[in-house]
Amino acid sequence: MSDRKIFSVVGIFDSAQHLMNAIPDIRKRVNAPLEAYTPYPVEGLDKLLGHRKSPVGGMVLVMGIIGALSALGFELWTSGRDYPQVTAGKPLFSWEAFVPIMFEVTVLFAAFTAGLGMLLLLNRLPMFRHPMLRSSSLPLVTRDRFALAVEARGAEIDVEKITRLLQEFGAKSVEVVEEPAPAGVASPKFFLRTLTAIGIVCILAGFITYWTMKLFPIVKPMVHMLDQPRLNPQSPSRYFSDGSGMRMPVSGTVARGSVPYTIRNQELAGDLVNPLYRTETVLRQGRQAYMNNCSVCHGVLGDGKTSLTKAYGAKPANLVSQSIAGLPDGKLYHVIVAGKNAMASYSAELGEDERWATVHYLRVLQRAANARDEDIPK
Amino acid sequence: MKSGSTLTTAESTLQLLKPPSVVTGHLTIGGLDDQVLTPVGTKPPLAWFVAFSVTLSATLIGIALIAYTIATGIGVWGNNVPVAWAFDIINFVFWVGIGHAGTLISAILLLFRARWRNAISRFSEAMTIFAVICATLFPLIHVGRPWLAFWLAPYPNQRAIWPNFRSPLLWDVFAVNTYFLVSLLFWYIGLIPDLASLRDRTTNRVKKAVYTVLALGWRGASLHWHHYERAYLIIAGLATGLVLSVHSVVSFDFAVSLVPGWHMTIFPPYFVTGAIFAGFAMVVMAMVVVRKTMRLENLITDYHLEVMNKVILTCSCLMGYAYLLEGFTAWYSMNPYIHHTFMQYITGSYWWAGWLTITCNVLIPQLLWLRPIRRSYSGMILVAVAVTVGMWFERFVIIVSSLHQDFLPSSWQIYKPTFVDYGILLGSFGLFFTLVLLFARVLPVIATSEMKMVLPGSQPAHKGGRHE
């Protein structure tokens, strides 16, 4: 015998019957907890040892209800609230369709509560340092013998008395099971190694995740439609020699909705008539066109004063000046289309309607610049 | 220790009691361990290697063809537009069905206190797990873009999109996964005491370490058994509901759609019965082989096989009823589409599949009314093979025959499987039997602790077994 503390004294019995017979007597004589070890569940043993009713049922019930409610709640929330999608005209909260999954989740929760709850919580498994695990009786128990342990659990007990008692009541052999040597705190080395191992696993997992995330969108045959074999606007194309997918229309062709402007001379353009009425929509359109295209140089007010004035070599025209205000619509239109002096053509940016709308808006600016008192709304 | 004397005591006890029908011959509790646990982990015989290499090659063929499918597209299968599901879903339903026997045997029969189940429960549970593994493979590979199959899981994502909980296919995902997890749990919990026995028997250090970890430190304490029994019973109860629900949900894939021939209220019970039917047939088939090769005749007795065959016979009659009812529905509903589909089953392009189904599932099993056939190996293997084939073709009829001619005759189209279809089917059988073979050598094929419990003399003050 070593100096370790005694955990229990174990008697080995040949049959369940012998074991059952011995228990009441030993219980009477010994004031210490008893525990039996059997190769299979023996009927009546739990009552004999005084185990209380197992709480597994209650746990399962509670978790089953939680499972059911969370599944139903989750389904209702995702399908009806978070991102509602109408399918087959069903109402968003179509609970009928959610029953099968609710049932499955209920069973899943309940079964795992029963299984894992029994193992982890009630039986406190895994348990690898129980003294019984190192006793020589256990291999007998897991085969075909029955063991009764009088447990000291570290307290002092009378080993000899108990040994005698056990033998007296039919134990074929008796073993004294010692408490394991105090494991003590594991060495720092052990912790270091464990942490290193976890770290290595983490780094590995991290890399695997990293590459999975990286390769997932691009490795064939995984297709995601991110890059489709069609030619988007302003995309390069390997087919055309200049590398551009933007093809010029063939010169001389005329597209629908834009008959080319053929007037060469601003003087001749004076006869053109503005086809648009001055409605609010037209003026809004004109303002948008003016702001986006003209205001850079001619200024928001049309007076030719902008932040560009300094940087710009040539002075942009003052559009609200008398000389320009006096020009007919057609001549202004002509300048928008054909450009003038340093000003380039804006025919590509502005459609026919937008150009005429811009002309209308210019009139607004001119009137505003030379407003009279009666122009102020009352 | 003094094992010799213990044995004599046990033997003397046995002498006193008449042997019940759970085992034949003389068997002690310890002897059971010796018989069942000794082969575990030993070098298998040559026949095993031969069988294993055959099944493994089949598996590898299957894996290669699956890789080919994923690399190229579903187009390498025979599926087309009216018949968008074919071998893929047939195999899925087939294997899920096979997977039903295990849970039925271990859970439902446990609840019914059918004592004879203890000998075969472990084995059939294992078959459940393997069949469900084979089954889950198919929904995964049958999708057009399998790399995105994870979208079926309701995980939070930046797109804020969730799966469609109204889709029967999603119910399926939940049902099959739940079934797999719960079956695995049930199986593992049952295995723990046996793993502890193995741990305590083995001397090999590596194996011991593995069994130590797997047994979780099980020590057979009565308190543990107390909770264990309770939990086991509850899981069995839950699994019973599950086993009924899973194939019902699988049947919803069909019953909830509006394809004529699918849209039937009879489908859930019909599918569950069919699943049990096919599962039992597969269990019988495998059991006969295992029993013979592993010399377990005393544990898996003729009585077991006969009871199983009776279950098969019952299911067969139920299937016959279901087939008749389908015809009745087609006639009585006056729905021209359903009527057409039913006539297609028996007279259409795939009439041979329809009649094969009826022959294999209804006619051949009727042989089991004869006791000699129920008790002869060749008889029951014939029936089991017929049922397996028949049930596969039943799914073929339901899926292919219904789809290939539905509402608009303009889109009717014949379906022809390709070599890839056959290869993947072969591969799934290969995978299943590979796993079965591995299982038979690595883990105990009989639940020893459950058997010990019902061996004669194992329980105090009762005559044989605790369940009366």
Place this chain on the structure above:
Amino acid sequence: MRLPEGIDAISRRRFLSLLAASMALTAGSSCSRIDRGKIVPYTRKPARGIPGVSAFYASTFQEGLAIQGVLVRTREGRPIHLEGNPEHADSRGMLSLRATGDLLGLYDPDRLGLPVHKGVRSNWQDATKALNNVLSDARLMDKRVLLLTGASASPSLKALLYDLRLALPGLRHVAWEPAAPVAQLAAARALFGKPMISRPDLRRADVILSFQSDFLGVEPDAPVLINDFASRRGVSTPTDPMNRLWVVEGHMTLTGANADERIQARPSRMTSLAFALARLLHREHSLPLPAGLDPAELDYFDLDRVSAASSVKASTMRLLARDLVRAGQSGVVLAGAPLPMEAHAACHLLNFMLGSEKHIMDRAQPFDLAGNVELKEILEQAARGEFAVGIFWGANPAYAFPDPALWKRAINGIPETFRIGLYEDETALDCAWRLPEHHWLESWGDFESPGFIGIRQPVSGPLHNTRQAEDLLLACLRGMRIQTQSTYLEYLKARWRSGVYVPGMPVPFESFWNSALHDGGVRRDSAQQASLQLNPEPLRKALESVRAEADSGGLELVLAPAAGVHDGRYSNNGWLNELPDPVTKATWSNPLLISPADAERLGLKDEDVVTVSSGTATVDAPVLVQPGQASGVAGIALGYGRRTGNVALAIGANAYQLLKGLTGDSFVIRSARISRSNSRSAIPRTQDHHRMEGRDLARSWALAEYAKTVDGGKTHHAHTASLIPEQKFPGQKWGMAVDLSKCVGCSSCVIGCQSENNIPVVGPERVLMGREMHWIRIDRYYEGDQQSPSVRHQPMFCQQCDDAPCEIVCPVNATTHSPDGLNQMTYNRCVGTRYCSNNCPFKVRRFNFFDYTSTKKEPETLVFNPEVTVRPRGVMEKCTFCIQRIQDAKQNAKHEARQVRDGEITPACVAACPSGAIVFGDLNDPESAVSKVSKLDRHYRLLEELGIKPSVTYLADIANPVAAEDKA
């Protein structure tokens, strides 16, 4: 912000590609999430070229004798879709499906990309030099030059050829088309002194009688004629006037499929039937015969005799005559392109007697075209070495001329040969120089139609190193030191300035020209037929020759151009090859169609291969038993059996060879023989089952039945109850209506949809497996008995059901419902379970079983519409009602602060439909066209009893057969 990792994108990309390579995985060519690529804007702005906005160009399409105005949608200077140009006075916005489909031809990677000399890559400098040299030589030495072209109606080209002939007196220009109705031209030449095809205005026709005329199918002006025909079919009440179509035919055509009364007769009997009808009209209804024709000359065509010889009942003929007389000048008789000249003459006689020649056949299109007979003579001359130079432009005689041996001799007899064409085709392989020309979408040109001169303007810069053929000819002229314009555009403008533009016009020529380009041409007064006089002499000859001929009693074989590949010019076009034939639903093949009776007699069944022979020529083809085919009459499509082209190769059989022994320009072989071989050949068809099985699918009522049904309120509508509240669509609710009465089944919508929605071509093997991808298909059912069935057509596409069964079964929410009533298909969410397809009762969902597109390269991929997702493999797809067009119209409307106008959105099928059978719009707007049409009393919804609430309404087909009391 900076990159979190601090690695620059380049090195990361490099590392990634190395890794991918080391893993032996094929990484995508551009790793989009990492390499975002470049942006390449224009360098110089084109006029109004906004990236992402479509520009439309008017142009003109010509195919043999057909001329149609097109509107080309371009994006960034590349054409992506073709629709009809409504400004074109003659085609009125109707466009042939082959024109729409020829967009794919523009981007065909098989096109010849540069000049080739004897199989060696060459260049234009050498090519033009060689051409100039031989032509100058021919001019100096006064040698003969053969110029073979296809048909052309271009006044400018005619002028150019005239100029060329002035410079080259030895030029012999032959316009030849292999499958054009040359007999029709010949008849017109004989009767009226002018080769032309008449253009009936069927909008005015009450009774139409067709002798084997497929005017709703493959004949040149089918799109407009379909529109005319359909304009009198969409009745909204039983009392609305409706036309009646009588079809006398042996070979089942699409026109026959749409007949109200169909009479089966052998094509060889048609002329006598027509003459017998003329005699009947004259004797019993006292319609006058044209001056100079003695009634006694018709006496041979006694009704009983003709009736006995043709097995057409005399009573039927009397009914027909009475119907025609009742219609008077609104009754029109059309002869089919395959028929000989005599039949065409007989039909002109009938039209003259009825008065419809001037009333309905009021416009005509002149054409100068050679047939095989004339070409044969010329080739014989060539074989004798009479030509020093041969230029073969367009037409492909090496393939389509029936006598390949003669062609070989002819081409060997010409020392200098030039091929101007798009492909290195059969003719090109026989010629020394192969000169690639512009596709018509890259070319300039003008085309004269009745009432309109259309302009063709290029909508794409040349994709290859090609030249426009006219430019080559101009270069030849210049090479011969003749003063002319430097480009064909200049030439065209000059000719228009002098020929079309009238100097007194209020606008300057430049504006006139630009507005002509804008509109696609200018209107002209249509050439009236009123002054036409019938010359009785050719009629007399025809009467005599018909009297003389005896019925051989053998199998008669009708050859007609294919619906898709036509005469073979589109053989390399995947879209058109995969287009299901409107009648047989066969793709990628030209089976021999035989009647059920003949099949039984010969012991043949579908897909048995037979050898068809005529004289010494034989062709192997699989058999297809065609319901409605007259017994003793077979049919086969032309245009297959090409020997070149990666797509066209080895598809079907070359039926042109059977014409070898023919002496006239008819396409009917009177004594063909069939002998069976033991092999079988699968025919890829998109429809395998042809009966409705008593189901209420494509409803069709006779007019009388319609009246009764409506009066009795018996129109069947399913009443479905639902436990759940009905869906509400607060804004718009898109819907469609399809008038089965108007739809003739021409399948234009199929190609329009294919072009618009980037639908892939899958190939014959996959069509055989049932994996075609068309979003819209035309279901065709035969009802009644096999020998003379009634045919139903039903366009079928996604019905956008309100309670769509496909939606609920998708596990990932990839198909859901939009607030405007559309069944949305989100491709990028689809994982491909295919459950939706199973649950779709219409089976309109299509699955990408393979990756059909990612292996394609430019220029092929340039055809893709950039507004529509190009679907990869593993994804389900279906009709979206052209959501890209809906979205664009909605955004435009929003931009202009207004509602979407009715008719503003035209899905591609609606735009492509020549009959106007499909109407699209907002069902929530009671004033929209679709709402009104959907409420007509012959509306119904398909499979409504399933409770799925389709958004598509069908209108029952109304047939107008002769009333029962008339028959009695």
Place this chain on the structure above:
Amino acid sequence: MRFKWEVSRNFLQYSKFILPVGLVAVLATVLGVGWYTQPDRFVRGYEPVQPIPYSHALHPGTLRIPCQYCHSGAAGSRYAGIPAVEKCMNCHSVTRTDSPEIRKLAALYESGEPLQWERIHSLPDHAYFDHRPHVNAGILCQTCHGEVQTMDVVYQNMSMRMSNCLGCHRDPEYALQAGSTIVKGPEHCYACHR
């Protein structure tokens, strides 16, 4: 040998802690790495070197050129677009013509060679973002593209993923002009995908 036993005993002893800790650590790593390497996540801040060092800080910033002067497609097209080289020449045919970069530009313009900019903002091809309704609703360019007028070199400011789109479509108030009547953007699939 002894050590090994020690380790395994220690391991068994502490397995209740080591296993969960290890599991949590690995899970955290996978989720963490996964989250931070999601496709498109690291694109924020993407700032490639452009062939012409055009400065947004100068042009729309200091010189106050409106965005749509150059990106003129935004109001009328799905694509805002990068201006043609010709657009640059509107001003640079007269201003700063001596600068070497402008000369490069002018040379390109003369030769007609296309200018290949580096793409910064890129949506997957299956997302059909339309600039029109957004610009016309008065949403500032800066809402998505960041304070471009302060960037010398443009970089990506927003991940531009579906969550960005949905976030704004569900609660657009912060992006809209005051007084806008818009309450929500569309959330159905066809609004962005076809």
